[in-house]
Amino acid sequence: MAAPLLQVRNLRVEFPTRRGTLVALDDVSFDISPGEVLGVVGESGAGKSMTGAAIIGLLEPPGRIARGEILFDGKRIDNLRYEQMRRLRGKEIGAIFQDPLTTLNPLYTVGRQLVETITTHLPVNPAEARKRAIGWLEMVGIPAAAQRIDSYPHEFSGGMRQRVVIALALCAEPRLIVADEPTTALDVSIQAQVIALLKTLAREKGTAMMLVTHDMGVIAETADRVAVMYAGRVAEIGPVREVVKHANHPYSVGLMGSIPPLDRRVERLAQIDGSMPRLSAIPQGCAYNPRCPQVFDKCRQLRPDLIDAGTTRAACWLYDTEMARG
């Protein structure tokens, strides 16, 4: 296996507020290798997008990285200055966000935005950049790209616009892509096209990808490995097949169980009672303990780290072999 391109080590993100410090991410660690797609799933507020934002250096103030480090290609990037990070972003790390309309500048043509990005990051002249821009638009499946390049973002439909955003994220040929809900705003038929495109890229160009989404179906077909997040922590991480079909952490089990199956009708869906805690009221011990059907004493007192659970790694005391259950 190739050396990881991205390494996140014990990342902790805090938001200082008047009422005290909120810990949005705590002790988050994972790697992504070249050509690998890591899916990050969880409910809203679990810290999925926050993790992506921390990696590309776009945490909303007053959020800040309080502990841990992020390494890109072996070098720390979490402590870079704004200007240095800006150069890295776009060139080495591309970002795709959920809403294609807010990512594109409505006042400039799509072509101008692509050309600007290419000339900023690559040593090419504007004419060559334009040629490449058209190439990227074709690559993401925009018909008549040579004509459409001079259109404004509002002249594209939602699915087409998201492809433009993807072209924009790819045109400087980054080695890592952070995609935050890239298909959530799209219809299923368009979604399938976009996912197929992202998969091809990872496979053919060796681009590493962090794919943040709440859609488990998208993860199941795209990701190589999955990290399940809960209340700002990684609850479980492992190969996609194992996490989806044979999850070990009770939260992952509940989450997968609550997805309505497409191939049969069930009388009653499995549900996780209650809701995720607010950041200001994360319970002591394991954050999931008040909702966990398998909770025992230790869970209420001590926070579990990721433990080897056979096929995956799960932050759950059930897999702690040192401790016999009482």
Place this chain on the structure above:
Amino acid sequence: MADAPPMFEARDLARHFDVSRPFLQRLITREGKRTLRAVDGISFSIPKGSTLSLVGESGCGKSTVARLSVGLYGPTAGSVIFDGRDLSEARGLADQRRRMQMIFQDPYASLNPRWRVADIIAEPIRAFGLMTSRAEQQDRVAELLTQVGLSPLDRVKFPHEFSGGQRQRISIARALSSNPEFLVCDEPTSALDVSVQAQILNLMKELQQRLGLTFLFISHNLAVVRQVSDRIGVMYLGRLAELAPAETLFRTPRHPYTRALMEAIPDLEMTGRERIPVGGEVPSPITPPSGCAFHPRCPLANDRCVRERPELKPAGEAMVACHAVEEGRDDAMPMPAIARRAA
């Protein structure tokens, strides 16, 4: 059940919107008027106590049908029959209006942020003058809150104090407060996380059984629809492509669009497998393709599909609007993997 008169019926229902530019601009640019045919002649009925779902991609007109069904829009053509009475007539009668309620998609937008939960839930009770005494109303609100899985103590809180799933429970409590028999749910769970979605779907099923409710359920999510529906209508560009009992639709989808849609959905069994995307995009309903609206994306399309618009016709247990199915040419398109697995 088939013999009982349906609770709800749509007959050749259509709703067009005028989306022309302003008059002067039209005059200068010599443009004609433009009409968006959001719903263009659809018919279906829902028996008492059952659930009919409409699925389709954005822009297919499913939300417009929802709004037509409760009279938030008036139809351009055709009619809505509610319990044997035309809706235009029934809307005039408070007692009829009380019997139908709607649950909206976005629980952040559909609750007044400045009202307390008790006032939100009691609004239909007051609007219809169902209970006059304050104490009676309070009891009813407490009962409704319990029914949807919240605490009666929550009635003094404001919407912002609740999570998305809890807010949707409040919307459901509000909808139930006038003792309706017919509920129109427009994407009630699509703004929610999956674990919360499961809670809400379970709650809706329980309430249906307990209160004998009739549902018109609008969703873009086929997996959700499979869990709640007795019958399913697949919409494409303002028309019904296929209308079938839920199990029939999933076991033997007939219309090429239904098959393509099923093939396009990612699901958990799919790890590592390619899904086959439907080519192209949903065309604009302002300038729909000629003939069958799906023909530019359909692998089975021929000359007739370009020329002639197919009508909904019986095909086995289903009703399908497709020339290829009618002519028996649909074997050329394979069944989606999901249907093959279920069969």
